[in-house]
Amino acid sequence: MEKKYYVFENISELAAQLALDFNNAVAEKASSGEKITVALSGGHTPKAFFEVLAQPPFKEDISWKNVILFWGDERCVPPDNDESNYKMTNLALLSHIDIPAKNIHRVLGEDPPTNEALRYEKVIKENVPTDHGFPRFDWIFLGMGDDGHTASLFPGALNLSEKEKVCVVAEHPKTGQKRVSITLPVINNAERVSFLVAGKAKEPVFREILEKGETEELPYPASMVKPKDGILEWYLDKTAAPEL
């Protein structure tokens, strides 16, 4: 597994570089007539990145017809709810770009979670090529909570040992909010996995993963992200990674 760390002065610089990298990745696929399968993360940190993509030159230059979008996780709320990752992405990006509706695979957060996890697993299997027995995304974006959770995989959750399913129902340990999340086998089967991590609150867990993640079994789901045959990147702001 190749691992890379990029540290930026602030979230704006992180977003600007990531937009360039995204543009290059799409262009590379589009140049051979291929589509890129991308799983987006939720939370706050990706918003700045989405807002940059929604502006010129990326708004026009990116071949959006070659971009197939999914979410790594979603809160089980309707799409017009402020907690919805889809709503955040739609306001920051999707409502500003010309992307075919059929390229956007939203998690139906308004539906019963168990049914939706099964349905979304089917959607992913039908639209993302399978490799090593699991869907192999081209690019998965992840955030990290200050408790070390990622997607909606929380410390101590039983679904961390899931070996077969593509999607699971999860529960936020503090709020009890139901979530639908892709699983670790899917994340670790991706070609490219990029963490977007900003803010001082994330520094203690990130430092522990940096220092011990290779040699110790840590309880943080984010430390269990180890793409078998892919690259792992950390896009960080300097408050999250002062030691780098």
Ligand code: 6PG
């Ligand atoms: C979610 C996310 C979650 C998020 C982290 C970091 O739906 O909440 O997918 O895993 O990425 O909680 O969130 P922030 O970027 O807001 O710190």
